[in-house]
Amino acid sequence: MSDHRGGALDPRERLIVALDAPALSDAIALVERLGAAVTRYKVGLELFAAEGPRAVDELRARGARVFLDLKLHDIPETVRRAARAASSRGAELLTVHAAGGRAMLEAAAAGAREAGAGTRVLAVTVLTSMDVADLAAAGTQVDSIESLVLRRAALARDAGCDGVIASPREARAIRREVGDGFLIVTPGIRPSATGDDQKRTATARAAIEAGADAVVVGRPIRDASDPAAAARSLLAELA
Numbered sequence: 001m002s003d004h005r006g007g008a009l010d011p012r013e014r015l016i017v018a019l020d021a022p023a024l025s026d027a028i029a030l031v032e033r034l035g036a037a038v039t040r041y042k043v044g045l046e047l048f049a050a051e052g053p054r055a056v057d058e059l060r061a062r063g064a065r066v067f068l069d070l071k072l073h074d075i076p077e078t079v080r081r082a083a084r085a086a087s088s089r090g091a092e093l094l095t096v097h098a099a100g101g102r103a104m105l106e107a108a109a110a111g112a113r114e115a116g117a118g119t120r121v122l123a124v125t126v127l128t129s130m131d132v133a134d135l136a137a138a139g140t141q142v143d144s145i146e147s148l149v150l151r152r153a154a155l156a157r158d159a160g161c162d163g164v165i166a167s168p169r170e171a172r173a174i175r176r177e178v179g180d181g182f183l184i185v186t187p188g189i190r191p192s193a194t195g196d197d198q199k200r201t202a203t204a205r206a207a208i209e210a211g212a213d214a215v216v217v218g219r220p221i222r223d224a225s226d227p228a229a230a231a232r233s234l235l236a237e238l239a
Helices: 024-037 045-051 054-061 076-088 102-115 132-137 145-158 168-178 204-210 227-238
Strands: 015-018 040-043 065-072 093-097 120-124 163-165 183-186 214-217
Touching: 015 227, 024 040, 024 045, 024 054, 024 227, 040 054, 045 054, 045 065, 054 065, 065 076, 076 093, 076 102, 093 102, 102 120, 102 145, 120 145, 120 183, 132 145, 145 163, 145 168, 168 183, 168 204, 204 214, 204 227, 214 227
Parallel strands: 015 040, 015 214, 040 065, 065 093, 093 120, 120 163, 163 183, 183 214
Antiparallel strands: none
16 A cells, blocks of 8 residues: 555555455455455454454455454453454554554554554544544544544554544545644545444545545445446546
């Protein structure tokens, strides 16, 4: 993935397809249907819980680039060791949760570097399913989602992380805060307003124009009658 510098970029660099599937066979079936249109895939909690590191190994064997979205959140030493293991497996990107604090984020970045595989660590700022009321109910009082996202983005940068995960709606403010060279990856990509559990969404084009480097897309591709056509439509938006 290239940093966000406004130059021409293969749209396939910008698209990460989420393999939110209950079994590796289902995930690989989607990969095969998408073919050469997609080169980057996210392995999240569902697939990793079902199949473990084998999911990463199988995708890597097929030449895919893997975003391992585990949102690590534990004591610093545990996270350091987990990040080192994930990097050793060949994950290109790995997520940790910014709410774990600076020491944990620093440990994650250090663990990934120890493996020497070039894995980049991204800190999750605030889940796209949450709004201010959800945060308040969980004990976090903020004036706005954006203010918390910006604080956590700055924390991640200062702790040595390579970038953040944030909703498309905060991408522009993050880019202003951290500048170029810091990755912004946005989930919550939808073709239009929907009634699902994602609250802070935007289109793929809007996310990139706001400053995101890449978008993570799950349901709009996975649940499409023709996933390859849906992926091509998104690639056209990202061109």
